[in-house]
Amino acid sequence: MQSSLSNIEHGVRSQPCDDTLINRITNLEMMMRQTSLSEARLRKELDIIRSLSFKTIHSRHDAICDAHHETFGWAFTASSDEQTSLTTKQRESQRKLLKWLEHGSGVFWVSGKPGSGKSTFMKFVADHHMTMEALSRWAHPGRAIISSCYFWNSGSEMQKSLVGLLQTLLCDVFKCCPQLIESACPSRWSQDVPLGEKWTESELRDAISRISEQKDVTFRFCFFIDGLDEYESVNGDHSDFCEYLMSISSQSIKICLSSRPWNEFTDAFGQDPASRIFIHELTWDDIFVYTQDRLQTHPRWKLLESQTPKAGTLAKTVAIRAQGIFLWVFLVTRLLREGLSNDDSFTDLEKRLLSIPTELETFFRQILESVPSFYHEKMAGTLCVALYAREPLDSMIYSFVGEEYEDPNYFRHCFNPESDLNPDEAQNHLVARQKQITRRLKGWCRGLLDEQMGKVQFLHRTVGEFLRTREMSEFLESKLPSNFNSGLSILKAYLAWLNLSSLEGGKFMVFEYNGIKDLALCESPLYLGLQSALRYASYLELEDSVSKLYLDSLIDEMDIRLAKMARAIKPLLVKHVLETAEHVSGLVRITALDLPLMGYLSRKISKEPSFLSVFGQFPISTVLWTPTLSHITWPTESREKLEYVFKSGSNSNELTVGSMHMMTVWERFLSEILPKGSPTGWKRAGPKFQDAIELGLVQVFLDFGANPQSKIWLDSVNAVSSLTLFVAAGFDLETQEQAQEMYFQALDCFIQGGATFDSTESSYDEPRSSGLDQTLLEVSMIDFAEFSGFTGITATKSAQQHCELIFDRFEGKLRPAESFSTETPEYLFFSRLLGKVLPCAYKASWPLDKYQSLIERTLNNENLLPGNVWRSVRLKRCRTVDFNDDGNEAKRRLC
Structure with a gap:
């Protein structure tokens, strides 16, 4: 289009014509050029923002319950003396956060006991419109930007790591301020680092530092970071993490944090009374209002209220006994509503309330003991599976786990292998099971496991911590058969799910990733389930008590089942490529190598050398470029896998x-x-x-x-x-x-x-x-x-171009300077590299004349290179460079 406009302009200029028309064409051409540049810039910005995002980036935020509509309002509006039961000091604490949002700097710390509602409070504040109003007053005349991250110990690796935190914060920042991307991420912007490459921690730290150090006050940032105690540090020490968070706060960035009152957090963030609150000390009124609402909205409350004027005292008793623990209140009000459904009298409700322990752990124990003994085995097995799970499992897995107690080999009978599987019937069966398990979990575990968006997790982190205590571990173990293994139960449940699934009508696609076209089953629940299943198989590989023969048989069944299902696929033309059954039939083997399941693969390849020759590729290709490859860099097991396939004859x-x-x-x-x-x-x-x-x-x-x-x-x-x-x-x-x-x-x-x-x-x-x-x-x-x-580069220019390409870099690395030491590791490395490169450069007839000073200066340092046996090659002006017998190192000597 621009070329056409230029041609038109040239033609118009060659003819008698109004200058206005020429100017309009020139301006149009300039606008087109600017639009093209703008589109390219926008595309680059979007690519970088997408590269920061990840699948579970908002999962924890979405899973946190919204605050009750009448709670936490004190964070923005102070309560009057008549409206609250709090002391003057507590009311003053309620106003601290608003003051910090409007005028403060550095770090504000929200702390509290386990179960006191810290995460709910952080979500409430970060999402509230009055937070932005307060921050806008702080940022004036600039613009306030909010970014939030919620750590989750039970979630994926990215949800509990520093890399996940920084990517989340930067993703939010760049969505609001894309103009900062170029200065914050120069290597990504100039594409020195390919966009497909995984972000490194150092790269993310540098980007945050550049934003923190900016002098321009156009943007000011407030980060909300919830659950520091759920962050998984590499060495188990949170002190370095605390220091890092303190270091990035600046004139442009301030941070609101939440955590349990651990010593390291108290030392780092709790020294300034004006910049901290303990939330369990400030929520008496919230708990009272919440309890009142939960009781008064029950259909039978008005009847109770008409029978006794004391009914209204229940909410006050709950607030007093709660000690600021919202989780305790949630469980108690659920039991009181259950009593109302049973038409309990006020006396019975009060007795029930007073019998409930105020300590969470004792309360949890009481809840479990209330489960009928008939369900104890299923209760214990279900809770043990939840404890073993690395992240919340699909509710479908729990629906199958319950069948193991009746028949350990139930997963083999989930379908008739002699008949064709009807996809509609299979899907309807799975949907029915999913609805059924939600009700069963309530009966088996009394609400300590919670189902959200199809995933099952502990009602609260404190439940899992309680069940992991020695006393409760022994309690659960006593209710289970001696041969019960949580990991095997999960793996068998996945196999049952696979046996009841179908690939008929499934969509497969060729996708391009970092320039590589690979075949994969994309975004399919079935495939994601297969990945999870084999991941649990990799954990079982490490357990000595698990029979490897039995483990191999379960994985083999998955392999056979998927191959059978794949044969039912009708060829599909996707992106001009014909997909056939053979492209998915080997997914079990590919995924096993990707994880890797080295023990399983070792045992299989020893019996069947061609076991990995799937997808029409050789095993080496499978090691380095599996269609299921989720990492950008290679995992540490890659060398072991590569050596193994070479030794196997590749x-x-x-x-x-x-x-x-x-x-x-x-x-x-x-x-x-x-x-x-x-x-x-x-x-x-x-x-x-x-x-x-x-x-x-x-x-x-x-x-x-x-x-x-x-x-x-x-x-x-x-x-x-x-x-x-x-x-x-x-x-x-x-x-x-x-x-x-x-x-x-x-x-x-x-x-x-x-x-x-x-x-x-x-x-x-x-x-x-x-x-x-x-x-x-x-x-x-x-x-x-x-x-x-x-x-x-072309074939005729390559010698000169390559010579400059390499030796200009050498000059940059080995240039002389007054403060430059020839003993630094960097100098020693590049001088050694020059010594190895030089013989090859002479052999390729590279034009080295302009680099003679560099060569002499570097190779004249006798300490840098070993004294081997040398042969001579003459240079211009009677200079001599000697090469060792292997011809791969050089140094200078005078004639």
Whole structure:
């Protein structure tokens, strides 16, 4: 469009014409150009915001109960003396938060006993419109921005980690202030770090720091962070975490926190009385109003009230006995409403109330003891399963767990394997089971387990803590058969669910992720259930009491069942790719390798070497690029998995199919970890390169025969040697001694294996991809359009371009300066790297004249390089560089 406008403008200018028309065309062309730039910027902003989001980012917020409509109003409106039973000091405490929101800085700490309603209060305040009004007065003349995060100890890894916290905060901030993205995340913005790469903790910390340190007062931020005691620190110490939160508060950022009154939080946040409240001391009136409402809205309350004027005293008694614990009030009012439904008299209700222990743990014990003995086995088994679960399980799992007590092998009878499964009947059966289990859980566990949005969890964190005590563990164990295993019960329940499910009509799709096209079953409850099932199988692998033969048989049944279900799939054309049954039949094996279930795989491959040859790929491809791959960097088990498949007979030089060229799995691996070219130079090597070095993946490939002379294709015509990009990646390696040594070991393998800096033009005799099977395996590891601009490289210019690419970086790293020490780890690393690179550069006829000063200065330091046996190569002006016998290190000596 812009080109057409330019042509029109040129044509108009060549003819006699009104200047106004020319100006209108010029302005229109400028507007089009600006619109194009705006669209590109918006697209980049949205991509970065999406990369910060994650599946469970708002799950905890949504799961927290909303505050009762007549509670917590004191946070914004002070109660009069006549309206409250609180002391003057307590009423003053109620006003602290509003004052801090309007005028305060730093950190405000909301603390309280377990079950006192801290999370509900934090959600109430963070979402309330008066909070924004108060913060706007603080931020004036700037704009106030609110971001909130709710830690959850029972949730996913992201819901209880620092990375999850920072991504949540930044995601909220950037949604409101996208103009901050470029300055807060320069590497992401310039795409030095590919958008698909997982955010690192250091990268997130840097982004928050840049926002915190901004001088511009256009935006001011208030972060609400709930449940610090539910944060899962790496070393179990919360002190560093507290210090970090204090450090990011600034002129631009203030933080409202909540936690239990643990010592480390008291020391960090509780020293200033003006910036703290203990919520259980301030909610007497809230509890009274809540209790009144719960009782008075019962259909039989008015009858009781007409029978005795004392009925109104129940709410006051509850408020007095509650001691500020809202969870206790919730359970008590539920029991009182149950009494009202039974037409209990006031005397009976009062006796019931006074018989309830005021301590939560004793109350929980009383609730469990009220369960009829007939249900004790199911109660104990259900609670043990909830304790074992790593995160809330689907209610369907609990519906199957209950059947185990009648028949341990029930999961094998959930369908008739000789008949076709009717999808509608299966679905209706599952829906009926889900409704049924909600009622059963109430009977078995008396409300201590709660079902929300199809997931079952403890009513409150304190319930789980109580059940994990030694006394309660023994109590539950005494109610169960001696061979009961919670993990096996969960795994069998998943298998039963799988047996009652169907893939008929299921949707499969090819999705592009970081340039890779993979086959996967996307967003399917069935597939997500399969992932969860095998994750629990991985936990059972670590339990000595579990028979591995029996465990393998359960996983095998899943594999067989899914293959049978997959055969019923009708081929679907999705995104121009034909999906067939074989693309999903191997999901159990793929997922087992992805987790990994190494014990299971080891036992299976020893009997069946081709066990992992699924999806038309070889096992190496399955290790590094599984369709179920959820991580951007490789997990720590990748080296073990890779060594295992090599020892099982796999070959690193097996061919796979690329977008334009056949490539080996080794070349595909290199394409993914090494720097990508761009018109402005190159992009940094991403976290995958650092991982590949530290985990020893490059070394494993080379040890098992990978070709060090491989070329990496830039586009359909040009290629670059893998050695060139491997050396370039060394400039992005973090300066850790172990990683550096592993890098040099791999570099030596490249050089000793005959790798060179030579580039190669296209070979048109290369096999081309064809046929359905190869199309299905198509993998775009490189953005070729972007790579073709790799510093302007063509086959004829490559020597000079590559030379400048590498040696300009050396000059930057080894430049002389008055304060520059030649003994720093960084200097020693790059001087050593130069010594190894130089022989290869001479061999490739790189034009090194302009870098002679750098070479002499660096190699003249006799302490840097070992004194081996040298041979000489003459340089201009009678300078000599010596190479050792292996030809892979160099140093200067005078003629």
